[in-house]
Amino acid sequence: MSMNTTSPKPYSNPYISGIFLGLTLLASFLILGAGLGASSGLARIGASIEGFVFPAHTAASEYFGKWGTSPMNYYLVHMLVGAFLGGLFSALYHARISIQVEKGKKSTVKQRLIMAGVGGVLVGFSSRLAAGCTSGQALTGGALLLTGSLVFLCCVFAGGYAAAYWVRRQWDD
Template sequence: MKPKPFMNPYLAGFLLGLVLLATIYITGRGLGASGAFKSVVLSTVENVAPQHAEEGLYYSEYAESHPGSPMVSWLVFEVIGVVIGAFISGLISNRVGFKFEKGPRATNTARIIGAILGGALFGFGSQLGRGCTSGSALSGMAVLSFGGIITMLAIFGGAYALAYFFRKLWLK
């Protein structure tokens, strides 16, 4: 079966805005994603190398401000929901299945390295910038946070500034 077309972007944006608004109204906080990555990393290190986790500065600071397991966090539950929601959406629109997406001229190796490296940069940057596109930029915009909005400008500005150098990854 052919995949169904994507939703009208403005309608999708409106619905996304309502999800964010509901989040703020119910919980007082915004959406997020990178925080769940951090929870996974912290809890993995705690289980694999408990000694190291006790000694590390970040681990101890985090444990002090966040008692309990890092996996029992709002964002971890939210991201589990994202996995379910995205899967349902993919299912009803016939988009589920193993696929490897890349630019028309990019080699497989380049795309594999690019995805991992890009993920690593994003992961690193999201910790430094205290949140990613969801937690800092989008949620920050909803509550007019100064930090959130300058992070957003830096993300999109940075990507535009570097787009030329990575055009071979994406353009014909």
């Protein structure tokens, strides 16, 4: 169901979008001295939730414990909030907001949401292991020509293509 009566506009030219994203990354390098990132903000939300439920346990844990008692007070959390707002602005502007579960016609809502949730757990876990995700490692580190980031990028595609066949049904029409 569409929230807007006007039909959604088609996506912009990907190369122009890429240049726009690249300039945003460049601005981040020159202003903040660090690139873009998303998974760190997400993990800090996780640390806050765990800290709210089990304060002593979280403060004593080796990984989240380092972030102190207010993990949300961090620039990448602000960046993630900004990304949500920027996405909201653009989606409104291009009339692309609709509440839905994206899937192929033959797939059920339940199947698709299980896929999304399990994939999320894998992504959340592996982003911590690599200290970054597609934004913080692959894109940012790639632009800095860091060996580790480009190795990570290659492995993301290797893992993705290897598993693609087994999860293709969710997109079948």
